[in-house]
Amino acid sequence: MDIQVLASGSRGNCYRVTDGKTALLLECGIPFPQILKSLDYRTSEIEACLLTHEHGDHARAAKDLLRAGVDVYTSAGTARALGFKSHRLRVVQPKTRFTVGSWSILPFDTVHDAAEPLGFLLDSGEERLLFATDTAYLRYRFTKLTHIMLECNYDLEILKANVAAGLVSSEVKRRVLKSHMSLETAKNMLKANDLRRVREIILIHLSDDNGNAQRFKNEIARITGKVVRIA
């Protein structure tokens, strides 16, 4: 499995993942030309895009992708919230598997202030990728994961200090708290799951203001003993 980070964070999220047979985009929250450039203009190689929710930093290029002939898979709520129709906009149900090329994909519900946000569990052969972003926490536990892309957005202490210093408003803090994953919650998630087969953990959607990439990486590596990459 090859995971390429095109962009990660509140300014835009887009990842390319391939099992060698079928290439997918996870999110499309950057300008379309930027996606094209990152993919060496070979959109035809992309079989589909999986979209977690409608916010701009995840869905910005959805319309362009659909026009370019790429199917976009998302929830009914997200499709509605996007506000446009296309026969390529494919609606999937949480906890109901679907297949795209060589991938079998299980969407599941997440905890975010969007219409109907999803996370995805992607299987190809013996490999299993968990993709979970923009979620205050995960309700579920997963088995036999080999790759994990997990949001690790903020550290509560840093966030509180920023509020106290007037850099972040209380409103923003409230929103972050209820819709993004903290370092602490990410740690607890990793502790609660069976990581024996995990080869790589990629921490995604870090906040520039309320996070600390190096410390997050070190702390997650220490508790999991796994290779940790920051997107």
Added chain:
Amino acid sequence: MATAEKSIALNPIVDNVAKQISALQSEGRLRLPPNYSPENALYSAWLKLQTITDKNGRPALQVCTKESITNALLDMVIQGLSPAKNQCYFIPYGNQLVMQRSYFGTACVTMQVLKTNRPPVAAVIYKGDEFEYVVEAGNKKVTKHVQRLENVKKENIIGAYCTIFPPNHEPYTEIMTIEQIHQAWRQSKMNPFDEKGNLRPDSTHAKFAEEMAKRTVLNRACKMFINSSDDSSLDLVVESFYRSEEAAEEAAFEQEVAANANQEFIEAEWHEKEDEESVEVQEPVDGGNESTQEKPAAKSEPARAESKPMQQPKRRGPSF
């Protein structure tokens, strides 16, 4: 009474709070309302705290951290609130005790900030009411509200408003439609709506819709004034007003995460197929997280038990 007073005075937490309050007062940083007695408020809070238990029935004073109890009591006194007058109450979330202001409490803090004795008033507007208001330079003014008793049904609520009377100023009115009120409820930590967007009939918001609507509009109106206070002797009160709200939200949210995160194993059947081939070979018996994990999902159990009864003992923990 004498015994109770003695015990409260001897309680190190209450004693500590009382000392911190005296220090703030003597430094001139805190000016409590003249008719407010911190001792009485602390005494009645302490009595209430003895009776409060968490959702598992354990006494709050045993499960909650001393620091959270101290902060809850400090916030109560700084805001000049009294539990005996139902201006605030205490809730344990996990090991955090939080002080929650009631609707009366918010009104009381607002009166303190505005230095007025006239309480804010809130009212509900029902379908069929004659309700008129004008907007003058951005300020709303209710010019007519005639209500008929037969309109007063909670399913007929179309809005609510609250008027505040700042001394030497025009009264200030906040009006909210029922949609705006519902939106505020959706964003509250007790979101009373179900997944389909219907108000849960057993929720406090459904049962006491009028009171909850008044509370929502009153909170919004009062916050306008608390935000705009320019009296520095009230800084501590304003700070505490928000700090206690944030502490309550954080604690409630932490409890939600603790209760819901990483619970349910996802999709039993899918893993079932894989286990048939791989459970023996690929899962070394090294314990791992399995001790904390649930039994295999029940719904996939019968088919397996029937077809491969011998494999059952091999199945452990997370493999569905």
